[in-house]
Amino acid sequence: MAAKPVCHNTQEAVPTLRGQLGARVAAYGGLPLPADLNWLWTVGAILCAILALMLLSGLTLTLAYTPDAGLAFGSVEGIERRLPAGWLLRAMHMTGASFFMLALYVHLLRGLYYRSCQPPRRAVWMSGCTLLVMVMVTAFAGYVLPWGQMSYWGADVAGKAVGALPLVGGWLEGLFLGGDAPGTPTLHRMFALHFGLAFLIVGMVVGHIACVHARGSSSPSASAVPERGMLPFHPYFTVRDMLAIVLVALAFVAVMCLWPELITEPANYRPANPLHTPADIEPEWYFLPFYGMMQAVPFKLGGLLLSGGAVAVLFAVPWLDPAHGAGRSTPALLRLGAMAVLIGSAMATACAGLHHMQGGWLLVARLGMVGYYAYFLVFLPLSGRFGREARV
Incomplete structure (x- = not known):
């Protein structure tokens, strides 16, 4: 039986690969999206841009x-004082972390509000x-790496919190520390x-x-086919995404160069001292809600479960919110009020x-924790009762 001839001409394969790549790019650019998407849908592109910046600056810092x-x-x-442009790289990485978390929270809140x-x-x-x-x-993990005062004591607090878990707590604390x-x-x-997690x-x-491409993008109107129809991703949405990235870049540079104190902790510019406990141990701003919940409970295990549950409850949102699943939509004013409470x-x-968890601040933390969980465990399950039939 004669063997099939094998083509060794790579020049013939190159146009084929280029054609496939061009077809995929064209398909990506022609992805139909609802025409009523607002500026909150640009946050995904902003997150991708900041992630690229974080990877490039982080790899250089390592x-x-x-x-x-x-x-x-x-x-x-040494990175900040002796490495060429090291101060700029670290400032970009630190500022990028705060901007990335802020954009991620906005992205999450948009999904909650529009029931995506x-x-x-x-x-x-x-x-x-x-x-x-x-x-x-x-x-x-990145917050611990500079090994300043807050880095050291933040790792110490996290290790003790993990150690409060029954049965496996001691083993996890030893594995962590x-x-x-x-x-x-x-x-x-x-x-x-x-x-490793970065990759x-x-x-x-x-x-x-x-x-997103397989399931299709959600829309503010919450209907399968919006009244304003569909538009291709390029150029209608790529231009707006690029403009949003430019505006965020301007804010990024302003914070990095003019107001760095908004995203930095002065105590972390002192080397770690195991013999001196800071008066107030506080994490980065994007961990403060969960840190406050952990402190609002008088015993460690309860605080750890409640602060971890504040993130875990997000995974249950598709089942806690029956309004859209039943073909009903909650009035916008009611959703807006609930989001404001959250x-x-x-x-x-x-x-x-x-602050120290005592007196008024302890009450504020507990009320805030109740309001946070009430959104997921009370408002979302009951929201379908206040809804009306959604347009399809």
């Missing part, structure tokens, strides 16, 4: 960083929530976690975008997390 308890703080100082989690987009919501957890773990107290093993673990996040983002509750617990 070339001069030393994950050792005796050398980490000095290596960070209902079928057929549950996979989009679940992959987004998984991304949120991965980013939060990565951000915490690598010993009885934060030290070089902790830095090695946090460095590996921070570096996993990129893969998860690709999967999240693939889910945001206000999160801000209240965040403000309480900045």
